[in-house]
Amino acid sequence: MNILNRLAVLLSSGLQKKYDERLVTKVVFINLLSLAGFILFLAFGIMALLRGEYFFGAATIVSSALLLSSIHYVRKTGKYINAAKFNLTLVILVLFTMFASDQTDSSVIIWFSALPVLSVIILGIRNGTAVSLTFLIVIILFFILPETMVYRPDLPAMFIIRFFGLYSAMYVVAIIFEHYRMSYLKALELKLLEARNETRLKESFISKLSHQIRTPLSNIMLVGHMVNKVNLTPEQREMMETIIASANNLVSTIENIAEITEVDIESEKRSEKTRFNLLSTLESSVRLFTVQKEPVVDFNLSVGDKLKSQELEGDPVRLKQVFLNLIETILKNKRPGKININILADIHGQISDITEIRFELRTDKPINLVQPERAYASGGSGFIDQNYGGFNTNLDLNIARKIIIQLGGKLHVLQTKDKNQVFLFTLPFRAAATMAPSGKAAVMADKEKVADTLKAGEKLRDANLLLVEDNTINQKIVVLSLNKYIKNIDVANNGKEALDKFGTSKYDVILMDVQMPVIDGFVATRKIREIEATTKSHTPIIAITANALHGDREKCLAAGMDDYISKPFQVEVLVEKIRSLLPGKS
Numbered sequence: 001m002n003i004l005n006r007l008a009v010l011l012s013s014g015l016q017k018k019y020d021e022r023l024v025t026k027v028v029f030i031n032l033l034s035l036a037g038f039i040l041f042l043a044f045g046i047m048a049l050l051r052g053e054y055f056f057g058a059a060t061i062v063s064s065a066l067l068l069s070s071i072h073y074v075r076k077t078g079k080y081i082n083a084a085k086f087n088l089t090l091v092i093l094v095l096f097t098m099f100a101s102d103q104t105d106s107s108v109i110i111w112f113s114a115l116p117v118l119s120v121i122i123l124g125i126r127n128g129t130a131v132s133l134t135f136l137i138v139i140i141l142f143f144i145l146p147e148t149m150v151y152r153p154d155l156p157a158m159f160i161i162r163f164f165g166l167y168s169a170m171y172v173v174a175i176i177f178e179h180y181r182m183s184y185l186k187a188l189e190l191k192l193l194e195a196r197n198e199t200r201l202k203e204s205f206i207s208k209l210s211h212q213i214r215t216p217l218s219n220i221m222l223v224g225h226m227v228n229k230v231n232l233t234p235e236q237r238e239m240m241e242t243i244i245a246s247a248n249n250l251v252s253t254i255e256n257i258a259e260i261t262e263v264d265i266e267s268e269k270r271s272e273k274t275r276f277n278l279l280s281t282l283e284s285s286v287r288l289f290t291v292q293k294e295p296v297v298d299f300n301l302s303v304g305d306k307l308k309s310q311e312l313e314g315d316p317v318r319l320k321q322v323f324l325n326l327i328e329t330i331l332k333n334k335r336p337g338k339i340n341i342n343i344l345a346d347i348h349g350q351i352s353d354i355t356e357i358r359f360e361l362r363t364d365k366p367i368n369l370v371q372p373e374r375a376y377a378s379g380g381s382g383f384i385d386q387n388y389g390g391f392n393t394n395l396d397l398n399i400a401r402k403i404i405i406q407l408g409g410k411l412h413v414l415q416t417k418d419k420n421q422v423f424l425f426t427l428p429f430r431a432a433a434t435m436a437p438s439g440k441a442a443v444m445a446d447k448e449k450v451a452d453t454l455k456a457g458e459k460l461r462d463a464n465l466l467l468v469e470d471n472t473i474n475q476k477i478v479v480l481s482l483n484k485y486i487k488n489i490d491v492a493n494n495g496k497e498a499l500d501k502f503g504t505s506k507y508d509v510i511l512m513d514v515q516m517p518v519i520d521g522f523v524a525t526r527k528i529r530e531i532e533a534t535t536k537s538h539t540p541i542i543a544i545t546a547n548a549l550h551g552d553r554e555k556c557l558a559a560g561m562d563d564y565i566s567k568p569f570q571v572e573v574l575v576e577k578i579r580s581l582l583p584g585k586s
């Protein structure tokens with residue numbers, strides 16, 4: 001197989017990246033004929049030399065060498081058409097020489113009849129017909145002209161009849177074959193074009209649908225985060241965290257659908273670290289699946305003794321989202337009947353103040369999760385590590401994998417020897433008890449940090465911000481989200497109002513929506529940059545958009561915007577972007 005692969009690369013002359021597949025196929029065919037011609041002509045030349053016909057033999061061997069060198073010529077220059085014409089001319093000369101000499105016998109007719117086939121396939125129907133007819137006319141003249149004008153070997157009449165018959169038949173076959181081949185290729189190209197257009201329409205539809213979903217979803221997430229920061233009872237906080245985790249799940253689902261359809265969605269996510277109890281977080285996660293009238297799953301939750309009362313620092317919402325997706329994966333792929341899921345969580349290791357926690361979800365029976373063909377036994381663990389490659393075909397599992405990676409871990413998809421499913425991953429958390437600083441150096445460092453934070457907070461608090469947004473609900477939610485950080489916020493309903501306000505007031509930063517009536521965000525940004533060019537000033541502009549097409553980020557930056565954030569976003573991420581762009585930021 002290695003030799004065949006190398007031969008294919010040699011015959012394609014390394015043109016796969018320069019030409020489409022149809023042209024590469026033609027190049028391979030031309031080079032293959034050159035190689036076949038080299039072998040045949042070399043054989044003819046050697047046989048002629050053995051018969052003592054040195055001139056014909058030497059000429060044929062030289063022709064074979066030229067045919068072989070044409071492969072190298074195509075590889076170096078890529079001019080396969082020139083090589084094809086040269087090779088065809090060389091073949092015609094050799095064939096005619098054979099025909100006009102004593103080399104011709106009934107066994108050589110097959111090589112003459114190949115000329116129409118080669119001409120039509122290499123040069124196309126029109127040019128191939130011209131070459132074939134020209135050669136045929138020359139042969140006819142060869143027989144018509146008097147013997148005093150040309151040397152003509154004594155050929156039997158039956159040989160001449162067979163030659164013309166076979167030559168004409170091969171020409172007709174070549175024309176019909178090439179006609180149907182070209183018709184088939186055109187139909188194939190038409191279907192491919194239709195499929196591409198259909199794919200573009202689907203991608204456009206998904207992009208627009210994503211835009212429509214992401215805007216209200218962004219509002220839900222922003223309000224959810226604001227509500228979650230007020231004083232709530234434990235039950236209310238648990239419900240809010242579940243709402244936020246479900247909203248995050250929906251965002252991840254949209255992003256995975258967009259990723260499959262090659263729509264580029266820029267994700268702005270940051271893990272929110274807070275104190276939480278692992279046991280209560282896991283209990284609230286599984287409780288969502290046990291409130292059905294006829295539950296199809298039972299859970300056995302086991303948490304290590306040290307973790308039951310231990311408070312950790314991390315992101316409970318994202319952790320809950322991982323478990324929601326893994327449990328959904330099991331339930332969607334389970335076989336008929338009830339299934340038991342064992343959830344284990346225990347300390348895996350300790351490095352300084354970082355606690356590594358090992359999580360395991362195990363079913364009590366096999367599920368219909370597609371497994372890869374390759375599997376290898378994991379030494380002494382009783383598992384078969386699947387080195388799983390099917391994440392892209394399972395949406396929930398892929399979402400869980402991505403979140404685990406974001407949190408600093410890796411998801412392993414395993415099977416026990418009796419084919420029961422196991423999901424295993426380890427995540428780092430900081431023990432909340434170790435968070436308090438100790439010692440004089442720590443106190444001094446903490447004071448400096450607090451002082452720097454207060455200065456940055458004062459600068460942000462006193463900043464003048466212009467929000468350009470046409471949706472009134474979006475306006476209210478963004479203003480509510482930022483009021484905690486910035487007290488001076490002006491609102492413009494479109495690009496025209498933004499330009500009017502920019503002309504009369506000075507702003508430290510502008511949040512610019514992209515799609516707006518009257519004047520959109522791109523035009524408004526370009527106008528602002530034109531105004532600033534005369535005053536040698538610069539106001540940072542951050543694009544806020546739900547667009548999901550390839551190149552939207554680049555388009556925003558090319559219009560003169562300084563940064564970009566896509567909906568839905570976390571307000572902390574937006575605040576950090578604003579803080580980093582404030583004038584005088586070092």
